[in-house]
Amino acid sequence: MPTINTNECAISIQNLDHYFGNGQLRKQVLFNINLEINAGEIVIMTGPSGSGKTTLLTLVGGLRSAQSGSLRILGNELCGASSKQLTQARRNHGYIFQAHNLHGSLTALQNVRMALELQPGISIPEMLTRSKEILEEVGLGHRLNYYPDNLSGGQKQRVAIARALVSQPKIVLADEPTAALDKQSGRDVVELMQKLAKEQGCTILLVTHDNRILDIADRIVYMEDGHLVKDTVSAVSH
Numbered sequence: 001m002p003t004i005n006t007n008e009c010a011i012s013i014q015n016l017d018h019y020f021g022n023g024q025l026r027k028q029v030l031f032n033i034n035l036e037i038n039a040g041e042i043v044i045m046t047g048p049s050g051s052g053k054t055t056l057l058t059l060v061g062g063l064r065s066a067q068s069g070s071l072r073i074l075g076n077e078l079c080g081a082s083s084k085q086l087t088q089a090r091r092n093h094g095y096i097f098q099a100h101n102l103h104g105s106l107t108a109l110q111n112v113r114m115a116l117e118l119q120p121g122i123s124i125p126e127m128l129t130r131s132k133e134i135l136e137e138v139g140l141g142h143r144l145n146y147y148p149d150n151l152s153g154g155q156k157q158r159v160a161i162a163r164a165l166v167s168q169p170k171i172v173l174a175d176e177p178t179a180a181l182d183k184q185s186g187r188d189v190v191e192l193m194q195k196l197a198k199e200q201g202c203t204i205l206l207v208t209h210d211n212r213i214l215d216i217a218d219r220i221v222y223m224e225d226g227h228l229v230k231d232t233v234s235a236v237s238h
């Protein structure tokens with residue numbers, strides 16, 4: 001993995017276009033996106049359904065390959081990157097999705113520990129210690145050996161946050177993390193993400209339709225029909 005240049009933005013997107021499909025079915029879904037996100041910033045991306053938010057998030061996360069323009073993540077260009085380079089890039093990120101994606105056959109502790117198994121050079125006892133510590137931090141120290149089926153929606157999402165953050169990633173990407181939660185659980189979950197991210201100095205890019213959580217952002221960007229139409233410093237944060 002190339003050395004990370006700390007002077008660069010965590011995420012730097014220039015003139016990014018994206019298309020789905022081929023031939024007559026080819027459809028442009030992102031148009032000339034320009035966005036710079038500094039290390040440690042919390043940015044919320046919002047906008048109507050179908051405006052391209054998830055597509056942009058998956059490109060930033062290296063979950064699909066960028067076709068045109070420039071997409072630099074932690075100093076690495078992902079546009080035109082090989083699948084091996086994308087796999088490497090994905091190791092630097094934590095992901096939190098609406099449907100938490102926990103493994104039903106693994107306990108909370110095992111789900112979190114699994115995220116450390118991809119990291120080189122961590123012993124099994126250290127994996128266990130770090131996984132327990134972060135589960136305690138998210139208020140689940142008493143649920144370490146519970147299976148997802150026996151946890152509430154908010155608790156499952158907190159396990160997902162612990163799993164995303166246990167490896168101390170530089171970037172966390174979240175897609176509708178509060179969509180399946182009631183108002184209070186949703187609020188608790190994003191405040192927890194904000195607290196842990198600030199402690200670890202990590203950058204968060206979060207897609208949401210949930211207006212109730214906009215105030216946790218340092219900056220809000222607004223997508224419409226594949227265009228980034230507004231980029232505002234959050235008036236209400238901090």
Ligand SMILES: Nc1ncnc2c1ncn2[C@@H]1O[C@H](COP(=O)(O)OP(=O)(O)OP(=O)(O)O)[C@@H](O)[C@H]1O
Pocket residue numbers: 020021029047048049050051052053054055056
């Ligand atoms: N795999 C795909 N193949 C073809 N078209 C796609 C694919 N994924 C998304 N699209 C299209 O790209 C456009 C942007 O979709 P995207 O999911 O990025 O929007 P979104 O803003 O995240 O929407 P939502 O808020 O509903 O999740 C939509 O027109 C969608 O139909």
